[in-house]
Amino acid sequence: MPLVTAGVVVLDCAEPEKLAAFYKGLLQAEETDASANLVEIRAADGLRLAFRRDANATPPSWPRPENSLQVHLDFLVEDLDAAERRVVELGGRPIEAKDIPGRSEERGCSDPAGHSFTLRLARQRAPKQG
Structure with a gap:
């Protein structure tokens, strides 16, 4: 058994009930x-x-360059447009960031409390051959 196992990612916020509802x-x-x-x-x-x-x-x-990113989450999605619409429906918002390479394969967003996260297009893996 490992000494340390993965636990829980904890986000600080003023209203945990509302933020939990967004992520739920x-x-x-x-x-x-x-x-x-x-x-x-x-x-x-x-x-x-x-x-x-x-x-x-x-x-x-x-x-903004004068502030650090701190921490953010990456979520893998099959459809970026549908996932971004869901974020907005739940009270989150897209973040416009300039000059991000691969912009067509990922989108920055923030939850209602302002924590940033990325919606990233899931790569389709080809079945292993031979």
Whole structure:
């Protein structure tokens, strides 16, 4: 058994219930734990995210060069347009970033609390030959 196993990605935010609802809708996830200051969800593929209450949380302001990206999530999607529409329906927004190579294969977005993430086109893998 490994000494350390993958845990949960935790995002600080002012309203964890609202942010959990956004990601539950985006990832078709279910809530697995909730308390006054933390909500955790699990997606069908096993990804675990938690949202911790921080009344003083300020979202990162990427892509402005004077601020760091901090952390962001990459989500693999089959249809970029459909995924981006779903983000907007749930209260997120696209982020316009200039000069990103491969722009046609990925799109930057932010959740309602301002955390950035990327929708990345999933590569179709050819079946192994021979």
